[in-house]
Each structure stands twice: as structure tokens, then as C-alpha cells.
Amino acid sequence: xxxxxxxxxxxxxxxxxxxxxxxxxxxxxxxxxxxxxxxxxxxxxxxxxxxxxxxxxxxxxxxxxxxxxxxxxxxxxxxxxxxxxxxxxxxxxxxxxxxxxxxxxxxxxxxxxxxxxxxxxxxxxxxxxxxxxxxxxxxxxxxxxxxxxxxxxxxxxxxxxxxxxxxxxxxxxxxxxxxxxxxxxxxxxxxxxxxxxxxxxxxxxxxxxxxxxxxxxxxxxxxxxxxxxxxxxxxxxxxxxxxxxxxxxxxxxxxxxxxxxxxxxxxxxxxxxxxxxxxxxxxxxxxxxxxxxxxxxxxxxxxxxxxxxxxxxxxxxxxxxxxxxxxxxxxxxxxxxxxxxxxxxxxxxxxxxxxxxxxxxxxxxxxxxxxxxxxxxxxxxxxxxxxxxxxxxxxxxxxxxxxxxxxxxxxxxxxxxxxxxxxxxxxxxxxxxxxxxxxxxxxxxxxxxxxxxxxxxxxxxxxxxxxxxxxxxxxxxxx
Amino acid sequence: xxxxxxxxxxxxxxxxxxxxxxxxxxxxxxxxxxxxxxxxxxxxxxxxxxxxxxxxxxxxxxxxxxxxxxxxxxxxxxxxxxxxxxxxxxxxxxxxxxxxxx
Numbered sequence: 001x002x003x004x005x006x007x008x009x010x011x012x013x014x015x016x017x018x019x020x021x022x023x024x025x026x027x028x029x030x031x032x033x034x035x036x037x038x039x040x041x042x043x044x045x046x047x048x049x050x051x052x053x054x055x056x057x058x059x060x061x062x063x064x065x066x067x068x069x070x071x072x073x074x075x076x077x078x079x080x081x082x083x084x085x086x087x088x089x090x091x092x093x094x095x096x097x098x099x100x101x102x103x104x105x106x107x108x109x110x111x112x113x114x115x116x117x118x119x120x121x122x123x124x125x126x127x128x129x130x131x132x133x134x135x136x137x138x139x140x141x142x143x144x145x146x147x148x149x150x151x152x153x154x155x156x157x158x159x160x161x162x163x164x165x166x167x168x169x170x171x172x173x174x175x176x177x178x179x180x181x182x183x184x185x186x187x188x189x190x191x192x193x194x195x196x197x198x199x200x201x202x203x204x205x206x207x208x209x210x211x212x213x214x215x216x217x218x219x220x221x222x223x224x225x226x227x228x229x230x231x232x233x234x235x236x237x238x239x240x241x242x243x244x245x246x247x248x249x250x251x252x253x254x255x256x257x258x259x260x261x262x263x264x265x266x267x268x269x270x271x272x273x274x275x276x277x278x279x280x281x282x283x284x285x286x287x288x289x290x291x292x293x294x295x296x297x298x299x300x301x302x303x304x305x306x307x308x309x310x311x312x313x314x315x316x317x318x319x320x321x322x323x324x325x326x327x328x329x330x331x332x333x334x335x336x337x338x339x340x341x342x343x344x345x346x347x348x349x350x351x352x353x354x355x356x357x358x359x360x361x362x363x364x365x366x367x368x369x370x371x372x373x374x375x376x377x378x379x380x381x382x383x384x385x386x387x388x389x390x391x392x393x394x395x396x397x398x399x400x401x402x403x404x405x406x407x408x409x410x411x412x413x414x415x416x417x418x419x420x421x422x423x424x425x426x427x428x429x430x431x432x433x434x435x436x437x438x439x440x441x442x443x444x445x446x447x448x449x450x451x452x453x454x455x456x457x458x459x460x461x462x463x464x465x466x467x468x469x470x471x472x473x474x475x476x477x478x479x
Numbered sequence: 480x481x482x483x484x485x486x487x488x489x490x491x492x493x494x495x496x497x498x499x500x501x502x503x504x505x506x507x508x509x510x511x512x513x514x515x516x517x518x519x520x521x522x523x524x525x526x527x528x529x530x531x532x533x534x535x536x537x538x539x540x541x542x543x544x545x546x547x548x549x550x551x552x553x554x555x556x557x558x559x560x561x562x563x564x565x566x567x568x569x570x571x572x573x574x575x576x577x578x579x580x581x
Contacts, residue, residue: 125542132549136556143560149578152563156576159557160510163550164501167517170546171494174524178487181533183542227579291579 005062008069011053011077015113018045019106026102035101039092039450042105046085053078057478061122065184068122071478072317076247077116079321083240083328084112090336090454091232093343098230104144107137108236115244119251124173124183127248128166135162135212138241142229154228161211161221169208175201185256194260202257202264209252212245213301216274223282226294231342231349234290235335238297243324246304250320254313261311265404268308269411275302276418283425289338289349292425293331296375299422300327306390306415309408311397318476319386319393325471326374326386329461333371336454337364344445356441357433364447365433367459374462376426377419382466387419389472486527493520507561507571511554518550 006013022042029035059070088105095101114133121127139162143155177183179198180191192198210218226234253264276299283295304323307316341357341364342349358365374383391412398408447455465471493516500513522543529539561571568576 125538125545128542129545129549132553136553139556139560143563146563149567152560152567153576153578155560156507156557156564159553159560160501160507160514163511163514163553163557164517166553167497167514167521170521171517171524173542174490174521174528177525177539177542178528178532181528183538224579 008060008062009067010056011049012113012116014049014052015109015116018049019109021045022102022105022109038101039095042088043085046081046088050078050081050085053081065122065186066126067120069120072321073120075475075478076119076321079325079328080112080115080240080244083332084108086332086454086457087232087236090339090451092450093448094230094232094339104141107141110137112240115240118248119244122185128170132166134241134244138237141233142225144233145230150228151230154225157221158225165208165211165218168204172201172204172208175204189256189258192257192259194263198260199263202260206267209245209249210271213242213249214298215271215301215305216278216298219298222298223291223294227288227291231290231335231339235332238293239328239331242297242301246301247320250308250316253308262404265309268305269407272302272305273411273414275299276415280418280421287351289351292351293334303387303390303415306394306412309411310393314479315393315396318479319389321475322472323386323390326382326465329458329465330371330374330383333367333455333458333462336451336458337368340364340447340451341442345442351429351432353442354429354432355436355438360441360444367455368433369430370459370462372426372429376423382462385466391415483527483531486523490520490523493523505573507564507573511557515550515554518546522546
């Protein structure tokens with residue numbers, strides 16, 4: 001083994017360093033008063049990590065192909081690192097109130113480490129270890145609120161489905177091993193051909209990752225877990241965990257199963273249509289905002305995976321990364337506001353609580369409106385551009401004269417119609433805030449500086465990331 | 480020597496017993512045991528494939544070892560969470576832990 005290979009894993013090494021720094025500083029400051037600097041420390045460290053990820057542009061291949069990075073992986077790492085930075089930034093009040101902020105930041109950083117390892121895996125063993133490293137601490141984070149019934153229930157559902165899905169996924173990987181005799185992505189791609197064994201392997205493997213992305217036939221845990229988890233963790237689950245898993249699924253489909261493309265195209269099309277449509281229908285009838293956001297995130301997962309039905313890797317991966325970037329800022333804006341309101345409303349997150357929100361908190365409701373518009377895809381905001389690029393990637397290379405090409409166009413068209421449906425329920429929140437009258441609206445409250453800063457980042461992202469074409473071009477150039 | 484198909488049938492049986500148990504059992508611990516069955520079937524698959532089909536390397540064996548280790552870590556966390564659930568609900572039945580509903 002060549003020890004110099006460790007030097008190629010800079011993002012992972014930096015996350016390990018962050019973990020150690022956080023652990024030691026948690027250890028040496030036992031007193032509660034001296035912990036004021038703990039959140040700023042974590043924020044600064046994650047910010048440095050983001051910058052570090054941005055500076056790495058080289059493609060590396062370490063440990064005989066176990067660990068592979070390309071520039072698109074590096075960009076995705078930077079995006080996820082930025083998302084984690086926002087999550088940690090806005091979590092300050094909640095984390096300090098829980099009294100266990102050290103553990104929370106360590107759990108979050110270790111899941112991020114697992115996701116980084118998963119994204120840059122070049123072998124199914126490495127991929128599996130990264131996936132588990134991401135999902136086990138995440139279960140602890142969901143169960144973080146030890147005194148809440150909902151948190152315990154959500155965590156139980158999460159960990160059971162996570163272990164079940166990873167078991168199913170491993171069964172699929174064992175089929176692939178049996179068919180190809182190797183676990184390296186490159187060697188599998190060279191040896192694989194479509195036969196019943198590999199198709200079964202593909203389906204099992206896909207259902208395992210489908211659980212993590214919460215696509216529709218595998219989405220049953222999502223609503224309960226999202227509702228039960230602490231709001232900050234819900235935000236983290238819905239953006240970072242989902243984005244990393246979606247990126248990995250896309251890259252494995254394109255790089256490992258490249259010779260079985262007609263099989264997984266059909267599979268993805270069915271799953272995408274189901275995810276978007278069913279999640280939209282369920283989201284309409286939700287009264288609980290976090291549950292509502294859970295169904296919204298299932299439908300957004302369908303949109304993210306639209307990029308997988310395209311034929312061009314560069315186009316697909318850049319549109320997926322861009323979509324995840326926009327989704328991170330829009331969703332984090334929503335979850336930051338939910339978190340602020342929850343803290344001032346005795347932990348309640350019903351949609352009806354937002355009635356008359358505009359009268360008492362005009363600024364927050366304005367930001368919420370922008371975020372909802374972006375999630376729904378209304379033009380001046382970034383969400384519209386991300387949806388546009390994903391649709392474009394979905395029909396990329398689709399030939400209208402062939403059956404598959406027609407289906408690709410049909411799927412994108414169904415997704416387009418569903419955008420209109422989704423506008424209805426996103427605007428329901430806006431209607432509650434601006435139009436509906438309430439006898440006892442929420443009191444006017446001032447948020448702390450961290451929340452303000454996080455909201456400022458998210459809002460400027462929503463407004464600027466779409467208009468500045470430079471960002472998409474930068475992602476596309478690197479992919 | 481025992482043909483590889485026999486191992487395949489055994490692991491397939493174990494896998495579907497696990498899936499069936501996971502879906503039908505209403506007890507959290509029993510569900511966890513069913514998941515362990517699934518993981519064991521995976522281990523059998525990897526070990527048998529490695530020994531019978533690809534005896535030149537040890538990839539499958541290594542995967543089995545890692546999978547055993549990881550599943551132990553997973554069930555430790557799952558048990559801790561189930562204990563927490565039991566403290567809140569005084570029950571480990573799935574039907575009784577439905578605090579959140581539509």
C-alpha cells in the first residue's frame with residue numbers, strides 16, 4: 001500500500017480533522033457558559049472545508065481504484081459541504097438549548113464523511129461502508145431529541161428501513177459479484193452483460209438506494225421520520241443525504257450499468273413518474289408543515305432523478321448537481337423558518353399556525369414565499385432554472401422516432417404537468433401567510449444573528465444562483 | 480463438492496424468510512432479527528461465490544467480514560433506538576408506536 005494515497009483524500013482528511021477538533025474541544029469545555037464559541041467554531045471549520053473542496057480540481061485514483069474522484073465529485077462535495085455549513089449555521093439556538101451541541105455537530109460531520117466516501121467510491125465495498133457510515137449516525141441524529149415521542153418513533157422507522165434497504169442492496173451487490181467476479185466498478189462495467197442474474201442485481205441494488213433517496217415505492221418511512229426528527233435534522237436529511245445518494249445512484253448507473261442502459265431507463269422512468277405524481281397528491285392533503293415538506297421532498301427527488309433518464313453523462317451530472325445546489329438553498333430557507341417558528345410556537349408546526357403570519361412577521365413570510373416559489377419553479381427564482389436544466393438533461397439524446405425517446409418525452413411532460421400541481425400546494429402555504437385571517441396570529445419575533453445569516457445566504461442563493469448563468473456553466477465545465 | 484446452486488437456493492430462502500418476517504412481524508426486535516437474516520443470506524452468497532466461482536481472490540470473503548462488522552454496528556444503534564421507543568411507548572409493537580398520523 002502506498003501511504004501517499006492518503007494525501008489524495010483531502011476532503012475526507014479535512015472532515016476527519018474537523019471531527020477530531022470538535023471532539024477535543026467538546027471534551028475540554030465541560031462548562032455550559034464557555035460553549036458560546038462552539039457553534040462558530042463548527043461553522044468556521046465547515047466553511048474552510050467548503051473552500052478546500054472548491055480548490056481541488058484534480059481527478060485522483062487512490063488505493064488501486066478503491067477511491068476515485070473526478071471534478072464532478074469534487075463539485076458535489078463542495079455543494080454538500082456548503083449545505084452542511086448552512087445547516088450547522090442555523091442550528092445554533094436549537095443545539096444550545098439541547099445542551100448536547102458537541103454530539104450533534106460530530107454526528108452531522110461524520111455522516112458527511114460517510115457521504116463523501118460513498119460518492120468517491122470506486123468499489124462496492126467502499127461504497128457500502130460509506131453508505132453505512134452515513135446512515136448509522138443519521139439515525140442517531142434523528143433520535144437526537146431523547147425526550148420526544150415523535151423523535152423516537154421516527155428514528156425507529158428510519159433505522160429499521162435503513163438496515164432493511166441496505167440488506168436488500170447488499171443482496172443485489174452479491175448477485176453482481178456472482179456474475180462478474182469482482183467488486184470494482186470499472187471491472188464490473190467491463191464484464192457485465194444483461195442476463196437475469198445481473199438484472200435482478202440491478203433491481204435489488206436500485207431498491208436499496210431508492211430507500212435512501214425516498215423514491216416512491218420505497219418512501220414509507222419518509223413522512224414519519226421527517227416529522228419526528230428535530231427540524232434541523234429534517235433539513236439535513238432532505239437535502240444532504242438525498243443529494244449524496246442521488247449523485248451516487250446516477251454515477252453508478254452511468255458507470256457500472258452502462259451496458260444495461262435500456263433496463264434502468266425503463267425502471268427510472270416508472271419510478272420517477274410514480275414519485276412525482278403520488279408525492280404531489282399526498283402533499284396536497286397534509287396539514288403538518290414538516291410532513292408536507294417530506295412529501296414535497298419525495299416529489300423533488302423524482303425531479304432530481306429525471307436527470308438519470310438522459311443519455312449524456314456530462315449533461316446529467318451537471319444538471320443534477322445544479323438541482324441539488326438550488327434545492328439546498330430553497331429547502332434550507334424553508335426549514336430555517338420552520339425552525340424559528342417552532343421555537344416561538346411551543347414546538348408546533350401546523351400549517352394553520354401560519355395564518356396571518358404576514359401581519360406579524362412580514363420579512364420572514366416574504367422569505368418563505370420566495371423559497372416556496374423557488375421550490376415550485378416560478379420563473380425569476382432559481383428553482384425554475386434548475387427544473388429547466390433537469391428537464392433538458394432528461395430528454396437529452398432522446399430520439400422521438402424510437403420508443404424509448406417517446407417515453408422520455410412523455411415522462412418529462414408528466415413532470416411538467418406535475419409542476420403545476422405542486423404550485424397549488426406550495427402556494428397554499430403562501431395563502432395561509434398572506435390571505436387567511438387568524439384571531440391569534442404568531443407573535444412578532446426577532447431571530448438571532450445566525451438564523452439571519454443563514455437566511456441571507458439562502459435567499460441570495462435563491463435569487464442569484466438562477467440568474468447568474470456563470471454558476472451552471474462552471475458546474476457543467478467541470479463535469 | 481456441493482454445487483454452488485445449493486448455496487444460492489439456501490441464501491435465497493434465507494433472504495425471502497427475512498423479507499417476509501420484516502413485513503409480517505409486528506415486533507421491533509423480531510423485525511431486527513429478520514433484517515439480520517437478510518444480511519446473513521448476503522454473507523452466504525458472498526462466501527459461496529468467492530469459494531466456488533472465483534477462488535483466486537478474497538474479495539467476497541472480505542466483503543462478508545465487513546458486512547458482519549457493519550451489521551453489528553447497525554443493530555447496536557437500532558437496539559438503542561428501540562430501547563428509547565420502549566421507554567416512551569411502553570411497548571415494542573409496531574401498532575402501538577403510531578403517535579404521528581395523517
